[in-house]
Amino acid sequence: MSNFKQKFDEYRQLIDKSLRNYLDEPCFDEKIVYEAMAYAFTGGGKRIRPLLTLEFCRLCGGNIADALPFACAIEMIHCYSLVHDDLPCMDDDVLRRGKPSCHIAYGEAYALLAGDGLLTLAFETMLKKYDGSAVLPQNAARAALELAKQAGHCGMIGGQTVDIASEGKDIGLDTLKLMHSLKTGALISAACKIGCIIAGADDKKISSAERYAKNIGLAFQITDDVLDAIGNTEQLGKTVGSDENKNKTTFVSLLGVEKSLEQADKLTQKAKGELEIFGEDSEFLCELADYLAKRDK
């Protein structure tokens, strides 16, 4: 096993274990939303976002344990957005990560509440960190505020809005890029920046991390579109061709598969260029950029 794969798996295991620990037992007998929340974040996600937070924190000389609640908060936000995205009134997807979507497993009402619960838990998890932590309070506050902004109506939720508003319309490359920079890019940006912020890095490094994030975020999405067009359901764990079926504009529908792959490659190179400021130790993030653009699921 390569060093990259090993480190990747170690991070994933740490994140999976921690996510479960941050979800306290419910304070009363009715456990169904608690179970739906646990279901939503234990399903074999790649944990790319929290992993970025931990690695950027380490790379900037910070302590991974300090970044962990923030990393997990970001993953909770990601998971809640998937639960709400899959609801019938949104994308109406019955499959997620190869398993029934949360609302299929628990019903719509509980899935809605589980999403709300995960979003709230994300902030609870970060705010708990203010007490007796090695992180400077102003850095913790800045990190939590960064996540609130990137997850909110000017960030991720804004991207979902543009997505819905664009359905059935002919949109151009600019709108498509705006949508994805908000819908997936915002949270990936938050993940990278927050890692640096927790470690107390300077603004120059935070800006480089943000540009790295924007480039891998877009490359990630382009690869997603390509996989949706040419992949198979088994590998993806979700219904393939769902974009085309919904008549959605994608990078593939605008540029074709070949040009899309070229774009993803170009963005990946740009992302890797941004790592220079972090020194030679940034090899893992370099390989991660490649992995994300060349993945097959």
Next chain:
Amino acid sequence: MSNFKQKFDEYRQLIDKSLRNYLDEPCFDEKIVYEAMAYAFTGGGKRIRPLLTLEFCRLCGGNIADALPFACAIEMIHCYSLVHDDLPCMDDDVLRRGKPSCHIAYGEAYALLAGDGLLTLAFETMLKKYDGSAVLPQNAARAALELAKQAGHCGMIGGQTVDIASEGKDIGLDTLKLMHSLKTGALISAACKIGCIIAGADDKKISSAERYAKNIGLAFQITDDVLDAIGNTEQLGKTVGSDENKNKTTFVSLLGVEKSLEQADKLTQKAKGELEIFGEDSEFLCELADYLAKRDK
């Protein structure tokens, strides 16, 4: 106009104006979720929760301006919960505060996102407060954490879970009280406690505020049930008799109207007793307790 009514209206106006100010313009052209968010919190709500925060802060010697972002964050959480509660997969209510519910006005997908957006905005609004504020950072962090807990799966969301799980079942008074103590009580508790915390009050005062909250919260809910049973649609701004139509257990269905009113009165007296520690200046909160139990809408 009585002093009480005047002060009540002044608070409401301050809160209405501030809520609008905390919602930044969207950073891109697609404004529909932004508009749905604004719609959800500008509809003539009573603003009881934020008003409690401001008044408890004042009563504990704090500055109302310092408590304002926290007060508004609580109202945002309340408003998001109403938007999600009204959705077809939850209570399926088409009317809220005399106007079409958010999903009737904007469609289900945007209403879902508007709720998510308000929940996120609540934390953004509080977290912004860490910079350049007169509030001690540890008090601001404690206040924000309190709201996250009371709004989460062990608080308000837990109450909604119990509510859904109880539908169509015969539940007893204990479960009904648990449900309401979580569903409405948790956020009212947060509102009262946070006002004290921001002002830097001691734990004794914070505990008294919490007990005041629990008592008025339950009285408020009992009055709600009574109004639903005997009120009229015009006064309430929502469909009357909706509890009975849904075969829901209420205080009225368990105790009858007269005993319910007695209970509400008893709880109100208990609430008023908790105000002693705050001195003579607590007259407004005393009248507020009466107002909530004796309101006709």
